[in-house]
Amino acid sequence: MGTRKNARDLTATEKTAFVAAVKALKAQAGGRNYDWFVSTHMQYFAVVNSHRYAHQSPSFLPWHRQYLIEFENALKVHNPAVDLPYWDWTVDRTTTSAPWTSDFLGGNGSGGNGPVTTGPFAGSANWRINVSSSTSTSLRRAMGGTLPSAANVSTVLGVSTYDASPWNSSSGSGMRNRMEGWVSPNIHNSVHVWVGGHMALQDSPNDPVFWLHHANIDRLWSQWQTRWGYDSTRYLPGSGTSGVVDLNEVLQPFTGVRPADVLDHRPRYTYA
Known part of the structure; x- marks a missing residue:
């Protein structure tokens, strides 16, 4: 079992x-390499087989939980000791704090929305963008704006109902749509916008900070589950809802994996 640590605490x-x-x-080369994860996110950002899997639906949180597991497992093929870290943007809120240091993810882009100039992912020679809705072959960032606060997070974690009809971006109640950021206080979406560049596009996994951001979203969901329950009755909808992933429907493209299978992360990993 792995332990996911705050980026600021990494050695x-x-x-x-x-x-x-x-x-x-x-x-x-081939298989589930890095660019497979980028293209998969782009594909499942939209409707697939009349379902919304990755975004604007109840499966936003379990889909990304399994997506993180798949990515972490892919990293462990190269180094079994590696666990995904998370970026707690309620604490590290500047363009020079963790994880934006030159020895880790590097800093901001140049000139507003330009290529990253520092760190191991600066320039196409170090980190070439191959799959994107943009034409840039270098990783881009345009940091600025407002990050979610601890008070915003507390508000979302205090909502006891997981999700609500109509089970999309217009759902006015429920925790999921607030966490995803289509209604106030706009948690997940606003972080993508704050980083900018590739993180503001559907090919956002091109920026490695994507994984740290979503690990933090997953960590917050785990805190919600600790408060309100890990049992399967907490996930909504349970069954019979058209166009969204019910509790026991498969989270495509992850063969045989249902929301029910990933509700409890604790046998696989914990958060420091």
């Missing part, structure tokens, strides 16, 4: 190992 050795594993996955 120099752990930072180096994570970066090396990410780059090794990027260099891997």
Whole structure:
């Protein structure tokens, strides 16, 4: 069982190992290499087989939980000691704090929405963008705006109902749509916008910070589950709802994996 640590608490050795594993996955030919994860996110961002799997639906949280597991397992092929870290943006809120250091993910892009200029992912020679809705072959960032606060997070974690009809981006009640960020206080979405560049696009996994951001979203969901329950009755809808993933429907493209299978992460990993 692994332990996911706050990016600010990683040792120099752990930072180096994570970066090396990410780059090794990027260099891997075929199979579930890094670019497979990018193209998969782009595909499942929209409607697939009349279902919304990754976004604007109840399966937003379990889909990304399994997606993180798949990515973490892919990294472990290259280094079994690597666990996904998370970025707690309620604490580290500047463009120079963790994880934006030159020895880890590097800093901001140049000139507003330009290529990243520092760190191991700066420039196409170090980190080439191959799959994107943009034409840039270099990773881009445009940090700025407002990040969610601890008070915003507390508000979302205080909502006891997981999700509500009509089970999409217009759902006015329920925790999931608030966590995803289509209604106030706009948690997940606003972080993508704050980082900007590729993180503001559907190919957002091109920026390795994607994984740290979503690990933090998953961590917050785990806190909600600790408060309100890990049992399957907490996930809604249970069954018979058209166009969304019910409790026991498969989370495509993850063969045989249902929301019910990933509700309890604790046998697989914990958060420090």
